[in-house]
Amino acid sequence: MHRVALAASVVLLVTASCSTPESSTTTLAPTTTPPSTAPTTTTTLAPLPFSALGTSVAALGSVPDGPSLAVGIGRGIGAAYDDLAGGIIFEQLVDGVWSSWYLPAGRQEPTEFSIPGARLGDVDFLGERPPTAALWDETTLILQTVKGGAPEVLLRVELPLPDGDVSGVSLGGDVIGVSTTEDGECHDLTLLSADGELVAGPLGICSAFPVQVTSNADHAILLDAGASTRVIFLDLATGEEVARWQVADEVVSVTAGQETAIVASPDTIERVDLAGNREDLDWLPLGTPVFASELRAPVTPSDLASLGGVSIPVDCSATGLPDPAPASGLTPAADETRTAVAAAALDCNYWRLGSLASPEFDGPEDLALTMIEREANGIPVMADIANTLGLAHGERASLDGGIEFVWPSILDDEPTDEDWELLRLLYNEERIAEWRDGRAPFDGLSIVITEDGAWTELGGIPEG
Secondary structure, eight states: BBBOOOOEEEEEEEEOOOOOOOOOOOOOOOSOOOOOOOOOOOOOOOOTTTTEEESSSSSSSSSSOEEEEETTTTOEEEEEEEEEESOOEEEEETTTTTEEEOOOOOOOOEEEEEEOOEEEEEEEEESSSSSEEEEEEEEEEEEEESSSSSOEEEGGGGOOOSSSSSEEEEEETTEEEEEEESSSSSEEEEEEEESOOEEEEEOOOOOOSOEOOTTSEEEEEEEBSSSSOOEEEEEEEOOOEEEEEEOOOOSEEEEEOSSSOOOOOOOOEEETTTTOOEEEOOSSSSSOOOEEOOSSSSSOOOOOOOOOOSSSOOOOOOTOOHHHHHHOSSHHHHHHHHHHHHHHHTOOOOOHHTTTTEEESOOOOOHHHHHHHHHHOOOHHHHHHHHTTTHHHHHHOTSSEEEEEEEEEGGGSSOOOOHHHHHGGGOOOOHHHHHHSSSSSOOOOOOEEOOOOOOEEEEEEOOO
């Protein structure tokens, strides 16, 4: 099975669109009475209109048409928040260990932030403190002011939290929203003061993701754990559900803004407010979003900034190659996929290339990462893909009884002399002779696309 390695992040403007509101139905009472009035917040920055910071498998653009940032090879990106002052605080996964990093405005390289192994939960104001990052692991909460100072480590066993593990933390005004879970599937919420004292909870709710508290602490935002995928707004002053809105069937993250829910799905990032108004980010073909948060201040890193790690190769073997000539005899769907794969290779867009592989893909498990590593080692895999798709194709029967198109055409059910002759454009005579005489199996680059347009195979990738 194919999966794309997580790599970096994207910042884009959201375009506005509206949907019909859905009525609220259920009332959820907390098990401990919350305060009669919601805590106030010291936040003075207004959210940017319709904007979000979203992490994906692609790259991070600080602003539309601005510089592009990329995380190094082998690093995965998770949560990311702006620091309310032009910088970015984000978490990355390296060799199975999470760590948080800070790229301030104008800087070129991030620095490690807080305690390795902890997950990044939120960045916001908390009480009278300056902007603060909240981190967590199953047994610990960590509060750290963004601009310096030692982290404040709060142990779960010393906090008024229910049984189970900490599964998330969010900040809102004067409260810390701590999500806990006993089964990993049902997340409850407890509200603590900035000093770790009990404010309310556990609320007796079940969210499919860790519960989020809005920046002004008026509402909690959760995702329905039932059959329907709905984002729910819970009034923290009364404990009542005040709205629920249908969202995408497959959700990868839910975070809270000032009074909005930021919902990321594999295809889009959607912002939903209390009244059901929506703004959609039409996600560009740069990979699958894995997290999104509300962007509250423009992000302004240095033009030379990166997210750290080993850089993606500057040179690419496919640079300057011509587009493959039009092909005849393909189905429209197969021809569209051939064109898209060739274009991604010629553009040296590793993440776009990886996103084109089908779920049944037979090839490198982390396609984008594999291509980057090979190119970094001087192996011209991007050029090989583009050149192979420039050859004639063959046809053969697929296992499901349909037709699949194969490159090069010598993989056809009945290859001809002409098919073998075409290989001379890419391979030397000695290798071709060994393959044709049966002295060696074909181990050159091979590509298979089904008649329905699914890219199902990439073979013959050299070892790095």
